[in-house]
Amino acid sequence: MAIMPVTDSMFLLAEAREHPMHVGGLQLFELPDGAGPDYVSDLHRQLLETVDVRPLFRRRPRGPVGVLGQFAWTNDDQLDVEYHVRHSGLPRPGRIRELLELTSRLHGTLLDRHRPLWEFTIIEGLGDNRFATYSKIHHALLDGVSALRLLGSTLSEDPDDRGVRPPWSPPVRTDVFDRPGRRDADPPDPFAAVSAFVKEVAGLGSAAARVVNEAFREQSATLAFQAPKSMFNVPITGARRFAAQGWPLERIRAVGRASGTTVNDVMLAMCSGALRQYMIDLGRLPDRPLVAAVPMSLRTRTPAGETALGGNAIGLILCDLATTDPDPTARLRTIHESMLRGKAVYHGMSRLQVTALSAIPLVPLAIGTIPGLTTVTPPAFNVMISNVPGPRRPLYWNGARMQGVYPLSIPYEGQALNITVTSYAESLEFGLTGCRRTVPHLQRLLGLLEESLTDLEKALC
Amino acid sequence: MAIMPVTDSMFLLAEAREHPMHVGGLQLFELPDGAGPDYVSDLHRQLLETVDVRPLFRRRPRGPVGVLGQFAWTNDDQLDVEYHVRHSGLPRPGRIRELLELTSRLHGTLLDRHRPLWEFTIIEGLGDNRFATYSKIHHALLDGVSALRLLGSTLSEDPDDRGVRPPWSPPVRTDVFDRPGRRDADPPDPFAAVSAFVKEVAGLGSAAARVVNEAFREQSATLAFQAPKSMFNVPITGARRFAAQGWPLERIRAVGRASGTTVNDVMLAMCSGALRQYMIDLGRLPDRPLVAAVPMSLRTRTPAGETALGGNAIGLILCDLATTDPDPTARLRTIHESMLRGKAVYHGMSRLQVTALSAIPLVPLAIGTIPGLTTVTPPAFNVMISNVPGPRRPLYWNGARMQGVYPLSIPYEGQALNITVTSYAESLEFGLTGCRRTVPHLQRLLGLLEESLTDLEKALC
Numbered sequence: 038m039a040i041m042p043v044t045d046s047m048f049l050l051a052e053a054r055e056h057p058m059h060v061g062g063l064q065l066f067e068l069p070d071g072a073g074p075d076y077v078s079d080l081h082r083q084l085l086e087t088v089d090v091r092p093l094f095r096r097r098p099r100g101p102v103g104v105l106g107q108f109a110w111t112n113d114d115q116l117d118v119e120y121h122v123r124h125s126g127l128p129r130p131g132r133i134r135e136l137l138e139l140t141s142r143l144h145g146t147l148l149d150r151h152r153p154l155w156e157f158t159i160i161e162g163l164g165d166n167r168f169a170t171y172s173k174i175h176h177a178l179l180d181g182v183s184a185l186r187l188l189g190s191t192l193s194e195d196p197d198d199r200g201v202r203p204p205w206s207p208p209v210r211t212d213v214f215d216r217p218g219r220r221d222a223d224p225p226d227p228f229a230a231v232s233a234f235v236k237e238v239a240g241l242g243s244a245a246a247r248v249v250n251e252a253f254r255e256q257s258a259t260l261a262f263q264a265p266k267s268m269f270n271v272p273i274t275g276a277r278r279f280a281a282q283g284w285p286l287e288r289i290r291a292v293g294r295a296s297g298t299t300v301n302d303v304m305l306a307m308c309s310g311a312l313r314q315y316m317i318d319l320g321r322l323p324d325r326p327l328v329a330a331v332p333m334s335l336r337t338r339t340p341a342g343e344t345a346l347g348g349n350a351i352g353l354i355l356c357d358l359a360t361t362d363p364d365p366t367a368r369l370r371t372i373h374e375s376m377l378r379g380k381a382v383y384h385g386m387s388r389l390q391v392t393a394l395s396a397i398p399l400v401p402l403a404i405g406t407i408p409g410l411t412t413v414t415p416p417a418f419n420v421m422i423s424n425v426p427g428p429r430r431p432l433y434w435n436g437a438r439m440q441g442v443y444p445l446s447i448p449y450e451g452q453a454l455n456i457t458v459t460s461y462a463e464s465l466e467f468g469l470t471g472c473r474r475t476v477p478h479l480q481r482l483l484g485l486l487e488e489s490l491t492d493l494e495k496a497l498c
Numbered sequence: 499m500a501i502m503p504v505t506d507s508m509f510l511l512a513e514a515r516e517h518p519m520h521v522g523g524l525q526l527f528e529l530p531d532g533a534g535p536d537y538v539s540d541l542h543r544q545l546l547e548t549v550d551v552r553p554l555f556r557r558r559p560r561g562p563v564g565v566l567g568q569f570a571w572t573n574d575d576q577l578d579v580e581y582h583v584r585h586s587g588l589p590r591p592g593r594i595r596e597l598l599e600l601t602s603r604l605h606g607t608l609l610d611r612h613r614p615l616w617e618f619t620i621i622e623g624l625g626d627n628r629f630a631t632y633s634k635i636h637h638a639l640l641d642g643v644s645a646l647r648l649l650g651s652t653l654s655e656d657p658d659d660r661g662v663r664p665p666w667s668p669p670v671r672t673d674v675f676d677r678p679g680r681r682d683a684d685p686p687d688p689f690a691a692v693s694a695f696v697k698e699v700a701g702l703g704s705a706a707a708r709v710v711n712e713a714f715r716e717q718s719a720t721l722a723f724q725a726p727k728s729m730f731n732v733p734i735t736g737a738r739r740f741a742a743q744g745w746p747l748e749r750i751r752a753v754g755r756a757s758g759t760t761v762n763d764v765m766l767a768m769c770s771g772a773l774r775q776y777m778i779d780l781g782r783l784p785d786r787p788l789v790a791a792v793p794m795s796l797r798t799r800t801p802a803g804e805t806a807l808g809g810n811a812i813g814l815i816l817c818d819l820a821t822t823d824p825d826p827t828a829r830l831r832t833i834h835e836s837m838l839r840g841k842a843v844y845h846g847m848s849r850l851q852v853t854a855l856s857a858i859p860l861v862p863l864a865i866g867t868i869p870g871l872t873t874v875t876p877p878a879f880n881v882m883i884s885n886v887p888g889p890r891r892p893l894y895w896n897g898a899r900m901q902g903v904y905p906l907s908i909p910y911e912g913q914a915l916n917i918t919v920t921s922y923a924e925s926l927e928f929g930l931t932g933c934r935r936t937v938p939h940l941q942r943l944l945g946l947l948e949e950s951l952t953d954l955e956k957a958l959c
Contacts, residue, residue: 055612124589125589128585128587129538129539138585142584147607147608149736149737151735151736152735161590162587274613473578474576
């Protein structure tokens, strides 16, 4: 039994029925040539026969045990693989719509704390010769970025490779996942920033706190505006809606080239246009622009090939989404400038300052569910939008080509919608996770994202 | 907003991740003649179009609000029928096995307290021209017996009746379900006995408590044994296994006739034989016989046509299951005598005494999850076995014949297995709900129940 770090325990302590603290991934595969009607059943049976389970996937929480209310990790010596690895079917007609409904329901239930905190569901019944998997893992075990990377790292670039093992079974092509200490080499995970903040700031005196407070005032000042109250910043319920779709990276790059902006800027502009129209349709567009929280890697290469900041710091940038502006090109320009200003705030800061500053808007997540403690911090942003780099080449699972992979993240109290995108091969894959009650008709946002991109193309390309 | 009675709030307060306090029902239907491949999808769509939802199914809990920690009921003015009424598919090959796996998973997740406390899932993909429904309702809303009765009462005895409405939509053939005050006319629900106990005993002085204690000692004395420690009487986890099967009532009646025992005695003997063999196979048969808690209606007709007890009292009888005895006939005889002695204990008691005495072994359920409060009562029984009378004639849902209906009940701390049976037409339907971790291979009990009945038939018929 090993006492869990306070920072991992936090994700268990902060969890409530209203906001399960697990992340997920939906993967879509093509059935390989010659796959019979029992292909998925057979695959499921093979998965159950995998007896090698890596230590990370055998750990279960026990507690609270520590003086600070920490949990401990203990080994599950009765690991019940059939519990964790499930087989589900879709009802007819087996469209993406039915798949997303099932995924939404699976993502909205709590993991069982008496067992290792993960589930894997293989899903059949999709039309067009496809099947899917939905993976679910608790943030205390693995942060969202690492989880997504693990999913990819177990697949193969070789369509003929038949030695691909499931994510919970060693070996995989990278060994970072049993070593939490190497997390800082990961791309940005917003919730991990909270951990890092607690870890680095805990125990420091008031001088350090003053630095952080001053930096926060500085960032707020550069924004020159505050996040409005919006329909997304309210208490939430436990049920989820999930919507997902991929867009060709080339379309997004073309808009970037035509406007002198980055793929990330264009992605944010797509979100901005879609959210604007969504709120207009519901009659709930605030008269001040929405503010997005965007985690960014702040690693910048110097001429000497080194990084400007020591290591790979993650900064949370508050970005003006310009949702009050009807002109798509103007919105993109505002977003681009806002992101540049946001990054500039971090210039010359120490890593501790960067981390602390980034974590401040996320602190309500950590303290939001302690009974009786009212969060007095006003909402610092309206929606979190993360972009996680993914695999660049097509991947295969024992011959089954992965068509797409879509991240499911964590809405929480006051943050009813989360948008996480990831790149895969030549596609940018959007995963929208929302509170079912607060964010109605989430699927509509997919159509609006397409409209938003088309508007940019018409104006710029 | 109406404050909930303490007794209903109790089921919300006592609920934990480890033991959700909802009951369920699995119904199996034949597809009607001429049903096309979209029959179930169409049925689901029609169900979603039902806008009339009875008040009971619109209530959601709010709280705690009362001085005793009670919850209140409030009306859900954003009722989201699509959330409650779901459509699921089974993976191939669509056997009962796949259906029970799905049902186990559905029964193991908590209901969302931000919404009315029920879910209804219509399930397609079953072989042999069938489909199924799984209904889930919180015990605070409706006790298990009433829930099961409601499911039946909405169906029709007429195969040509096309006016059958879903359980959440008025009108149904009986109006008792919006009037909780009439619960005492129901057949026995064990958990309702806890409610009744709290309601009737709360506020009484020490004299009343003494009566109850003396009666409990009296019942314990008649048992002349105590429940052994068994594999079923341990802390449990939240995941469930569910197994279900029906047996022809005529087979059970024949054994009863041949032995001079009741259908209920024979049912208990089936359970006894099956549990004995199950524990032998696992090497975990205790050296003293298991004790079952059996809720029984104590209404007995006098020659004048009146009942011996005022009203319809529910007594919880502790029954010697004779699991140490290898002879099936001897086990049946012991069970028969134990049930007679158990009923005799209640003879001449007041209703309050009957209720209080019945509730004592169940009290750990109510207090088991208050943090820091250790239950000092030793386990008074090993397994709860309930028999709920059901519909006598075949029922139809707009032309689809119901083949079977199986109850899912509530395992709780120290009680990892619940067996509830119900009669339907000419069948006795068994529903076994267990903690997934504590009760492995629950399905095996179905085969053992059949063996157990066959053994009795061989010995007696």
